[in-house]
Amino acid sequence: MKDCYALWQGSVPYARALSLQMQISELKRRGFSRDVLLLLEHPPTITLGRKAKVSHLLVQEDELKARGVSLWNVDRGGDITFHGPGQLVGYPILFLQTCERDVRSYMRNLEESLIRLLAIYEIQGNRDARFTGVWTEKGKIGALGVHISRWITRHGFALNINTDLSYYDLIVPCGIVGRSVTSMQMLLSRTLDMTEIAERYIREFGQVFGREMIRLTERGLLEELRPYMEAVEGVPECVFQNGVVREASGECCRDEYPGARNRERHDMHPDI
Numbered sequence: 001m002k003d004c005y006a007l008w009q010g011s012v013p014y015a016r017a018l019s020l021q022m023q024i025s026e027l028k029r030r031g032f033s034r035d036v037l038l039l040l041e042h043p044p045t046i047t048l049g050r051k052a053k054v055s056h057l058l059v060q061e062d063e064l065k066a067r068g069v070s071l072w073n074v075d076r077g078g079d080i081t082f083h084g085p086g087q088l089v090g091y092p093i094l095f096l097q098t099c100e101r102d103v104r105s106y107m108r109n110l111e112e113s114l115i116r117l118l119a120i121y122e123i124q125g126n127r128d129a130r131f132t133g134v135w136t137e138k139g140k141i142g143a144l145g146v147h148i149s150r151w152i153t154r155h156g157f158a159l160n161i162n163t164d165l166s167y168y169d170l171i172v173p174c175g176i177v178g179r180s181v182t183s184m185q186m187l188l189s190r191t192l193d194m195t196e197i198a199e200r201y202i203r204e205f206g207q208v209f210g211r212e213m214i215r216l217t218e219r220g221l222l223e224e225l226r227p228y229m230e231a232v233e234g235v236p237e238c239v240f241q242n243g244v245v246r247e248a249s250g251e252c253c254r255d256e257y258p259g260a261r262n263r264e265r266h267d268m269h270p271d272i
Contacts, residue, residue: 004035004094004211007218008198012040014047014070014083017091020218021154024093027228028152036221037205037213038091039198042083044069044167049078049145056080056172064170076155078132078145079175086162086185088197094209096151107132107144110157113208114142117159117201123187131176134159138187139180140173160184162191 009017017040024036046057046069056079057071064071083089096106108127114134115125118141125134125141134142147154160183168181184192206213216224 001210001212002035002097004037004206004209004213005216005221005224006037006202006205006213007039007216007221008195008202009038009040009218010194011043011085014042014045014072017042017089018072018074021091021093024225025149025152025154027225028093028095029150030228032225032228033095034214034224035092035094035211037202038093039201040089040091041085041087041194042089043085045072045083046070046080046171047072047074047076047083047145048080049074049076051077051175052079053175056175057170058172059170069167069170074155076145076147078143080171081143081145081158081174082167082171083158084163084167086160086164086183086194088159088161088194088201090156090159090201090205092153092156092205092209094153096148096153101151103146103148106148106153107146109208110144110146111142113201113205114157114159116204116208117197118184120200120204121184121188121192123184131174133174136182136187139182140176141182141184141187143174161194161197 017038020038024032044067046064048054048057048071052073061071092110100106111127111132111134115127118125118134118136123136123141125136128135132144133140142157142159144157145155160181162185163183165181165183165186173179173181184197202213202215205211
């Protein structure tokens with residue numbers, strides 16, 4: 001069974017999480033063998049995947065900025081989605097083994113891990129043959145969007161736990177017209193503990209993907225990565241400063257509203 005580091009990071013700005021994903025992915029191409037599962041929440045953020053239609057964003061960017069919602073074009077599959085507090089976001093960065101190299105199977109396994117987590121709380125999660133993600137009788141509760149290049153995965157899923165669902169009024173969620181969204185809080189009529197849910201998800205993820213899960217802090221992960229960063233050239237220059245992953249140029253980790261120019265810049269790394 002292959003080892004996989006698992007990190008529950010709490011609230012992390014989108015730019016910081018994106019930078020960390022890219023750094024780990026590049027180092028895996030260059031010899032870092034451990035798989036990594038990043039679990040976190042984001043401040044209010046809307047992302048547009050490679051297939052997103054601008055018309056699915058229902059407000060102007062100025063309104064998003066006024067509400068403190070950042071906007072990013074990213075290289076995952078899928079359409080438009082929302083990330084925010086109270087939502088469990090998972091970014092598996094895995095090197096898929098030969099027997100795992102089926103994109104559809106990978107997506108179904110992500111769904112299965114979420115369905116199993118929901119079952120712990122007696123919520124019936126289902127698949128929809130027409131759309132990816134996890135659904136309940138009250139609406140969609142889990143969204144998926146991934147990037148796979150040279151069989152290394154990035155991006156992942158978002159599961160609504162205690163999410164403020166009013167943010168979804170800003171978009172056509174996942175580009176699917178006429179379908180509602182829901183959350184565990186709404187279904188259970190109570191607020192849930194995010195740390196507890198993250199810990200339970202780590203176990204389900206390990207069982208579904210056949211990984212031995214090893215809990216690690218972000219600082220511990222960066223220490224594991226450091227020898228690989230020092231040994232190779234051409235790795236994105238992201239450094240660990242005061243507990244924050246930052247790119248040396250500052251281009252990837254600005255905690256500010258990205259705007260149209262930056263959204264274009266972040267739409268990179270197409271599948272190979």
